[in-house]
Amino acid sequence: MLNANGVTVRFGKRVLFEDVNIKFTEGNCYGIIGANGAGKSTFLKVLSGEIEPSKGDVSIEKGARLSVLKQDHFAYEDYTVIDTVMMGNKELYDIMKAKEEIYATCDFVAKVKEFEPCEYKLLRENQIVFTCIHPAAHPEEVQALLDSKCIAFTAEDSHRYGSPNCEAAGKAGALFGLESLLSINGGKGKFVNGLGGAPGVKALVIGGGVVGRAAISVLHALGAWVTVMDINIGTLRDIGKQFNEEVNTQISNRYNLKKILPEIDVVYNCVRWPKDAKEYMIDREMVRSMEKGSVIVDISNDYGAIETFHETTHENPRYIEEGVVHYCVSNIPGAISQSTSIAYAASVLPHFRSIINNGVYHRSLETDIIFRPTSLPQRAISMPLSGKQYHQPAFTNLLFRSGIG
Helix, strand or coil, rough: CCEEEEEEEECCCCCEEEEEEEEEEECCCCCCCCCCCCCCHHHHHHHCCCCCCCEEEEEEEECCCCCCCCCCCCCCCCHHHHHCCCCCCCHHHHHHHHHHHHHHHHCCEEECCCCCCCHHCCCCCEEEEEEECCCCCCCCHHHHHHHHHHEEEEEEHCCCCCCCHHHHHHHHHHHHHHHHCCCCHHCCCCCCCCCEEECCCCEEECCCCCHHHHHHHHHHCCCEEEEECCCCCCCHHHHHHHHHCCCCCEEEEEHHHHHHHHCCEEEEEEECCCCCCCCCCCCCCHCCCCCCEEEEEEHHHHHEEEEECCCCCCCCEEEEEEEEEEECCCCCCHHHHHHHHHHHHHHHHHHHHHHHHHHHHHHHHHHHCCCCCCCCCCCCECCCCCCEEEECCCCCCCCCCCCCC
8 A cells, every 4th residue: 555665864974764665555553663863753754755765765555545643742632533533634634624514504415425424413403405315225324314303305316307327327337338348458359339240249238227228328329239128018118119129128037137148248237226135136157157258337236236246446446256347336427527517416406496495395395295294293204215104203304305306
């Protein structure tokens, strides 16, 4: 993670230390011991970049950051341990304090991603929050919102034409799958629509929702041979019409998956798979049946549908298991952040304005928020993903939006 390579520090003719080579690796705790004047503090200043070595260099792993606390025994006596550690990175600490101030002073808080556990305690009674909650997948977050007595709108169901984030994940995910097929990334080395005498890519999209259709639109436009699977025959018929019957459609079940996987070049998982499911949609044996150099893009990877899945990052997006290239980045829209941000803002801004201008109650009536009973003093949560409803009459104020727009 952090490397010192041939580091030497001289002051005039005096050599404080010379040709130091050391590698600091993740998960270990290191201490530097030496007599007064031996150069302990100077070496730490070299590592932090505060001073330059006379010779050699210090390198840090891409994507990692270095935080530094000054040597002052009395500077942190009034702070908690977590605050003290965070103060080692001033930029990060300032962001944390700004976040706390926002939650403490703002009546309306909008957030794209789910709330982190460290944010639960910042929520206030009657504070309005608008965010992606994914209630079926995050029951602990739902409970935290209930406990805070805030008024919460779930953003993922507030898009009349589907979430821009889902569209971004599908479209960008389609491209990353094709990129993963390149020989330089461990893939088969096939071109999407083929070359003279060489066939193009066979792609399988599992799930015909917003994510799946977005992926199909890119693959179809680029000339791939596309098959889409879904459990709903009506969805498959709609997709057939949308793409002029130029994509293949199949009912999604284990028999059809096992049959088609050996001939598929790239698989896109666009399915929300239940976390408590007792079996995988694609198990290890099914992955083994695929040709070497094939690709799996797990766009919906936080739902655990594929046995060989483990989460990756944009910095290190791929790994190969059972001879198959896996692309399992959890935040695919982050790769096209400008487009995603603009589309997302355009989608949610009307809802922000309506809530602010018309108030929670009237906005809720306009957009078919479900109340049980219909009086505001009792709150109810509607979870469209799970089909469950929870009722808690103790206090007002948690509203989840169901299919509004």
